[in-house]
Amino acid sequence: MKVDYDEMNAELGAVHAGVRASECHGFFCGHFCTSNTVVAESWQDHLLAGIDDAVDLEDCSAVLTRLANQVKEEILAEEISFNLLLPDDTSTISQRSAALAEWCAGFVSGLGIGGLGEKPPLIEECDEFIKDLVSISRMETMVEDNEESESAFFEIVEYIRVGTIMLHQEWHQVNINSEKPKVLH
Numbered sequence: 001m002k003v004d005y006d007e008m009n010a011e012l013g014a015v016h017a018g019v020r021a022s023e024c025h026g027f028f029c030g031h032f033c034t035s036n037t038v039v040a041e042s043w044q045d046h047l048l049a050g051i052d053d054a055v056d057l058e059d060c061s062a063v064l065t066r067l068a069n070q071v072k073e074e075i076l077a078e079e080i081s082f083n084l085l086l087p088d089d090t091s092t093i094s095q096r097s098a099a100l101a102e103w104c105a106g107f108v109s110g111l112g113i114g115g116l117g118e119k120p121p122l123i124e125e126c127d128e129f130i131k132d133l134v135s136i137s138r139m140e141t142m143v144e145d146n147e148e149s150e151s152a153f154f155e156i157v158e159y160i161r162v163g164t165i166m167l168h169q170e171w172h173q174v175n176i177n178s179e180k181p182k183v184l185h
Helices: 005-014 021-035 040-047 054-076 093-114 124-137 147-179
Strands: none
Touching: 005 021, 005 054, 021 040, 021 054, 021 093, 021 147, 040 054, 040 093, 054 147, 093 124, 093 147, 124 147
């Protein structure tokens, strides 16, 4: 069963976690793009910091593990089933924009913890995509609720969705190429 935005936020809120659903999803996506795996040891300290109660920690960890596995399945799927975990259309554009900024901040954190700086350089489009995510994570989230804002929001979400898949594919192609043995003549 897919992890739902509201379910994830309720779980995180119940244990007073310092992160929200969109940030967690973005973190897992960024981490998976660079490491091709999302093991608990790599994210628990980052996402569950400050949760002291053992039962709360276990419950929250279980939901986050489901979310991490969902990210992996969606990014690796033959058909593009990957979507950002954001509030639905009943939320205001400002609420969805704030969640998108959180998603991007989580993604950038996930890239770093996943090992972004430890691998060969990426193609220019990937570098530009990462810079765009940093900018989006800092964007103004108080947005006027109109058709133009809705259209721009959906364009940005689609750009991020496709860019995430591109980054994952490029990252692993670069690493495959850099790990091939060099032939000496």
